[in-house]
Amino acid sequence: MKTFLLALTTVTLISGAAFADPHEDREALMKSFGQQLGQLAPMAKGEKPFDAAATAAALEELHARSEKFDAAALFPEGSTDGADNRALPIIWTDWDDFAARVDKYKADVAEVAANPPADQAALGVALGKIGGNCGSCHEVYRAPEG
Template sequence: MRKLILAISALALAGTAAFADPIADRKALMKANGKAAGALSAIVKGEQPFDAAAVLAALTTLSENASKIDVAALFPAGSDKGDTTASPKIWENTADFQARVDKLKTDTAAAVAAPPADVDSLKATLGTIGNNCGGCHENFRIKKG
């Protein structure tokens, strides 16, 4: 009976994955990244005290989310249509887009492996990660309004 339940659960999960919405999935990742980056930014700006555990948690979120960015799965052909700000440049220059994603993965993983110990080192770390995000958004995102 247990094997039957596991098999049915696996099939249900596989069916759900087949109907995944790449636009919604990437929006959810970006929203979570924005929240994590916002928490780090508040510390850098002095709006929140430096808390090593909170910094590591936010950096871990950024790193885990970066590792989930599978360009082929989240940016399949045709997913530039609909409620998205993804620029057609993603599909025109996928190699550059992938390189930027890979750099984000590397930089966020490095930040988790050696987390900042104080506000000044957090500023440098956030600057590196922010440059990754900003560069990608500048080149591969359509600005709203």
Template structure:
């Protein structure tokens, strides 16, 4: 009869390696989920601003502050959720360019942070001032999505 212990050992080793690898995958999914949640918040703020621009919602200085505060808070947190091990999985829309051109991604993020802060500091008191600030901020969204987001089509 042959000794089956080496086979059993190999099976146990593979099973142990699989168990150890599971937490790493969970960390990846946590980062992806966090950045997706932040983008949902950003999208909600952007939608509120767009409704003002379209005349579907009334402008108020308080609403402008709320919109720009939300966008700035997202801008300040967003860059924290792109570890090297979160390139794939969880239906991520993050483009490889984020990791291939990290300086470009960081520069785009810093510009968004600065522009959302400037819009917040400008504290628009009327709709025309809001439109100007909102346009500056959302141009960042467009530029970043073109370079650093996978096409979801």
């Protein structure tokens, strides 16, 4: 019985992976980045009191999620179909730059998560570093909304 359940689980996992939608997967991952950054931004702006423990937890979660950012898997060539897809074809004609930007984002998140900011000012600097990565990539590789 255990062998049957193991085989069924394996087939289910493989089938699910085969039907994964890179566009939906990358959109969900990007939204998850925004959720974590959205917890931190009010503290960086002074709209909420700085909380070192909450900051460290949000950054650790952001780091864990950023490690799932596999550019090749999430942006396979030709994955720009769909009405709400904003990925631009330049991603694949300038792949090395795109991949380097993804790697920089991941490295910067890892660095900040490993050394969480100790106060509001340091959090603002850290979010500027991380957010700068997001913005620089979106400016070049993502179509404007609408």
